[in-house]
Amino acid sequence: MQGPTGCPVSHNAAAFDPFEGPYQVDPAEALRWSREEEPVFWSPKLGYWVVTRYDDVKEIFRDNQTFSPSIALEKITPPSDEAVETLKRYDYGMNRTLVNEDEPAHMERRRALMHSFTLEELEHHAPMVRRLTREYVDRIIDKGEADLVDEMLWEIPLTVALHFLGVPEEDMDTLREYSIAHTVNTWGRPSPEEQVAVAEAVGKFWQYAGKVLEKMRQNPDGHGWMKYAIRRQAELPDVVTDSYLHSMMMAGIVAAHETTAHATANMLRLLLENRAVWEDICENPSLIPNAVEECLRYSGSVAAWRRITVNDTQVGEHFIPAGSKLLIVSASANHDGRHFENPDDLDIYRDNATDHLTFGYGAHQCMGKNLARMEMRIFLEEFTRRLPHMAIVPQEFTFVPNTSFRGPEHLWVRWDPARNPERADP
Template sequence: MAGGTGAGLVDGAGVAERFDPFGDAYQQDPPAALAEARRHQPVFYSPLLDMWVVTRYHDIKAALHDSRRFTAANALEPITPLGAEAREVLDGYGFAPGPVLVNEDPPRHLPRRKLLAPPLAAPEIEPLEGRIRDLVTGYIDAFADRGHADLIQDLVWEVPAVVGLLVAGVPEEYVAQARGYAVKMGLFTWGRPTGEHQREIADQVGRWWTLAGELVDLLRREKGTGWIPHAIEMQREHPDVISDNQLQNMMMSGLVAAHETTTNATANALKCLLTQRDAWTALCADPSAVPNAVEESLRHSTSVLCWRRRTRAAVTLGGVRIPAQSPVLLMIGSGNHDADVFPDPERFDIHRPNAKRHLSFGIGSHACLGAPLARLEMRIILEELTRRPPGLRLVPGTTFTYPPNASFHGPLQLPVEWD
């Protein structure tokens, strides 16, 4: 195991022993929790996770680019190993997680990506702006006369779920059911559930697996529009490149990416803006700054704090030798606060000139296909909220809580009020 090699590299300051991605310090301020590591021990072995942790921007970028020395095969493995009872529950549903774009390597990865990418490209997504804006304004209409709202429950939880499922091609009558299952996948992959909770989540994941298969079959018969119908058509033309198992896994993992990450990214952006009132006031005065504010929010408070790779052979990263076949945790949220790339990184600056250099959508051949859609949704939501309701502000004394999740990160509540 990696632990036998890594233990001797833990320094006296105890960076590795203190690292706990499920602890309160990390949940409240993930980049700050790794500030000491960035300065003094940017690559270290975590005995808690039995993983090597990488905290600086250029090391993370190098690993994401290097498919020769790092494999993506472990990207979707549960960070908390499943117990025997949870595995038995999944086996009962015939759950068969297979490679999708996020966890496969060359040479298979690029041909499949080229076939699947077109419906999510920016030119295909931009015509959805009017429909998404109508959806957003409709949700705002529902609470605009109330004087108070929870922006998570009343807006940013709802919009990405509806948009993501519709872009995927899921019929509207299945949206609510599919959304409920898709949320469980984030905790399944990145959470730390107890044994009993693992069994409960495994049952929900199994049900989602079953529904995903049924939805693929439905879309194959009815030939709708959207990402999954496009993938089905690509399978007809290239059956050697896209399998039934991949379609079913795409339905599952794609909807998690479309919903939870965009919800959290938007919630984080609103939290940053509303807790730093000068930024919100400036944005309301000049909505043309919204696109760069979106990028700065993604940099400052990313919704995807970390991602994974595994070394194919022994490698040296950040001056530290990592053994072969070692799991590596790439701390994207920490890399986005690397002072060598982003001066004064803790400062939230909606006019930061290089904000878009963030790593929040990945980089290289595994860069997130859904980035144009996420950016569009975030921009529209911020634009509409800068218009109304007037005087929008956080409820005084608000404290923020987060789900115990090592990667998917966003506040559970965002209570606001206005006059």
């Protein structure tokens, strides 16, 4: 078999399927062969070039002129005619936001909307994150067993995301269904029947986002990134367009919610599976910020991102023609021994942990990274203080099959309530 440039496709490259077992369970491990032997390969099952080494992935993120992000939110599985019809019925019009916008429009918009992400502004949200985390821990602390994803790790980042955006808190359960649908719709491989159900949910999500936006337009004062964007629109209507606001209202919920929910679940799983590390953190909470970073490196919640080439170019030794689609696998780059010493060790003392590419890199690097870090830090502070003897229950982890967003659907943990520090020393 040959790739689009006439190069032969290796057995491993032909077999690569990001919607199946090994990649879902552990994307870095599933691509170890590629990092070692074939760091850039054509995937016939995906119709994408796949890039897996640190330096190549970073360079592609950095050069957003050659490697355009315009396909970042495109459906990776071409939709069926019925799904397209369904989306049309809802006037679905997801368009450019920030993450999939080219220059110069992107940077103008990013600068215009940056204010809400300054450390000072983010500090407004810290007490709310702390309060929510405490309330949710209160609910489970005497139970002795919990599925942390179902009982808190999904909902808290959703509530934080809604507060951050300035959205009213109602409709959470519906939103939960909607945002998963958006993930499957954009990065998953739904069957033709599933596609229609997913399209229904995405269409409703789109309309809901429009209604919320209208409500916010009535009263755009106060904190909240979308409210700020509405106010900025009055000054810069060509930069902050109507299409941007509606698209961002929907994409923003997913950007801020699912990424962080998965990141906290991956982090707690990883630390509890590495008991000695967990105990070090319980004893010394000053280790938490670097532990958060190392978890984002080791088991990040965004495993891969997408770019399309604008001109003929080169990645490593490979010629890549204009118009080629690339899956750049940050989860693999983060385990590249050329950049990280002993990359498969979870080392919370690692001095270059923050070099990970889980938040992307360059002009598009995640704007919400410090909000996500704050949530993860507060979660860890509360758990290590109130449930230090919590242990992971042996279980099989499942993931929603898709190329990019990765976190366990459930995370069962167990503890003896009699040993909770608050009981032992009230």
